[in-house]
Amino acid sequence: MISGIPEIxxxxxxxxxxxxxxxxxxxxxxxxxxxxxGMIAGFLTAVPGSxxxxxxxxxxxxxxxxMKALGVSADTLENYGAVSAETAxxxxxxxxxxxxxxxxxxxxxxAGPTGGSKEKPVGHVCFAVRSSHGQEQVxxxxxxGDREQVRFESVRKSLLLLRxxxxxx
Amino acid sequence: MISGIPEIxxxxxxxxxxxxxxxxxxxxxxxxxxxxxGMIAGFLTAVPGSxxxxxxxxxxxxxxxxMKALGVSADTLENYGAVSAETAxxxxxxxxxxxxxxxxxxxxxxAGPTGGSKEKPVGHVCFAVRSSHGQEQVxxxxxxGDREQVRFESVRKSLLLLRxxxxxx
Numbered sequence: 598m599i600s601g602i603p604e605i606x607x608x609x610x611x612x613x614x615x616x617x618x619x620x621x622x623x624x625x626x627x628x629x630x631x632x633x634x635g636m637i638a639g640f641l642t643a644v645p646g647s648x649x650x651x652x653x654x655x656x657x658x659x660x661x662x663x664m665k666a667l668g669v670s671a672d673t674l675e676n677y678g679a680v681s682a683e684t685a686x687x688x689x690x691x692x693x694x695x696x697x698x699x700x701x702x703x704x705x706x707x708a709g710p711t712g713g714s715k716e717k718p719v720g721h722v723c724f725a726v727r728s729s730h731g732q733e734q735v736x737x738x739x740x741x742g743d744r745e746q747v748r749f750e751s752v753r754k755s756l757l758l759l760r761x762x763x764x765x766x
Numbered sequence: 767m768i769s770g771i772p773e774i775x776x777x778x779x780x781x782x783x784x785x786x787x788x789x790x791x792x793x794x795x796x797x798x799x800x801x802x803x804g805m806i807a808g809f810l811t812a813v814p815g816s817x818x819x820x821x822x823x824x825x826x827x828x829x830x831x832x833m834k835a836l837g838v839s840a841d842t843l844e845n846y847g848a849v850s851a852e853t854a855x856x857x858x859x860x861x862x863x864x865x866x867x868x869x870x871x872x873x874x875x876x877a878g879p880t881g882g883s884k885e886k887p888v889g890h891v892c893f894a895v896r897s898s899h900g901q902e903q904v905x906x907x908x909x910x911g912d913r914e915q916v917r918f919e920s921v922r923k924s925l926l927l928l929r930x931x932x933x934x935x
Contacts, residue, residue: 602771628804628825634811635797635804638825642803645879645913653827655835656797656807662822662865666835696831710814744814 604749611756612640612647618763619650619700626759627698628654629667629688631679631705632722636752652696657688667691680705680717682735685725689733699729700762702755708744719744722751726758728766734758773918780925781809781816787932788819788869795928796865797823798836798857800848800874801891802920809921821865826857836860849874849886851904854894858902868898869931871924877913888913891920895927897935903927 619626628637635656641647655666660679663669668691669684677683688703706722713719720740727733736758740750788795797806804825810816824835829848832838837860838853846852857872875891882888889909896902905927909919 630804630807632811633808634816634820635799635807635823635825636811638799638804638827639802639808642801642805642825642827642877643914643917647803648827648881651803651827653825653831653835654804655824656804656811656822658807658811658817658820658822659865666822666824666864695835696828708811712817745812748812 608640608749608752608756609643611753611760612644615756615760615763616641616644616647616650618760620646622763622766624650624699624763624766625652626650627652627692627696627701629692629701629703630654630656631658631663632708633704633748633751633755634658636748637702637704637755640752652698654692654696663688667695678717680707680721680723682723682725682737685723686733686735689725689727693727693729700726700759702726702759704751704755706747706751708747710744720747722747724754724758726762728762732762732765777809777918777921777925778812780922780929781813784925784929784932785810785813785816785819787929789815791932791935793819793868793932793935794821795819796821796861796867796870798861798870798872799823799825800827800832801877802873802917802924803827805917805921806871806873806924821867823861823865832857836864847886849876849890849892851892851906854892855902855904858894858896862896862898869895869928871895871928873920873924875916875920877916879913889916891916893923893927895931897931901931901934
């Protein structure tokens with residue numbers, strides 16, 4: 598493991614815990630990532646044995662891929678935007694349907710440095726998690742910091758939401 | 767950017783260069799990752815402005831997802847295994863079809879610590895890249911080191927293959 602970088606050590610520890618908890622309960626996980634661009638999956642799969650729990654997911658950076666791979670509707674993207682609670686919710690439903698996982702997480706946000714607006718500035722990130730029992734949670738956060746900090750915080754929040762959902766099984 | 771970790775600095779520099787080269791040529795990129803588990807996408811999207819080039823991709827950790835999202839055939843998985851040149855080639859063709867990118871890369875390998883065999887020990891990794899011109903390259907490498915080192919080397923090799931392909935456009 599990479600050591601000496603607190604953010605990486607913290608996320609790695611969180612992933613180890615989540616993989617361990619999910620594994621004990623026989624649960625599987627999948628992810629649909631926009632602004633984190635594969636980092637959640639990358640951290641989860643850094644854990645040895647994660648293949649027993651993590652099925653995979655979609656890095657849906659473009660709107661086309663959000664629609665084609667995850668089934669996000671063109672109407673949702675047009676009416677609410679790619680960075681919206683509505684899009685996050687459709688992303689998480691789409692990746693759960695695609696993968697058949699017990700727990701799924703989706704994240705879409707403005708990592709910066711460009712792309713921000715008055716309504717949705719840099720650091721505005723929408724999260725959705727879903728369980729195969731049908732439980733859903735959608736949260737929007739406003740993080741401070743630069744692109745890297747926003748992405749790290751977004752990974753951390755996604756993992757915490759998954760951990761809470763996992764604990765309820 | 768995270769500094770002080772040579773592997774991360776090197777991969778980040780490689781990604782910046784690739785995104786810049788592809789951007790100048792108006793090319794798009796997508797990825798299909800198994801053993802790297804989203805790290806290639808994660809590094810590419812760390813570059814500000816990468817959304818102009820990187821469309822996204824699939825983290826196909828499970829065999830089911832390799833088939834369902836990327837169109838890898840059950841016969842290929844059964845006859846050659848998930849870690850094989852044949853699977854890597856079908857993964858890259860699948861992700862290019864899904865995303866419509868100009869350049870795509872796929873990687874599947876044994877990151878370890880478990881999962882190795884005599885024929886395919888830990889560090890055995892298969893790569894495939896493809897351009898929208900129909901150029902394809904498939905390479906198998908044997909890396910040394912632990913899970914983390916194998917994954918970092920796999921990201922590096924994928925980026926180098928993409929860079930070469932990009933330079934030929």
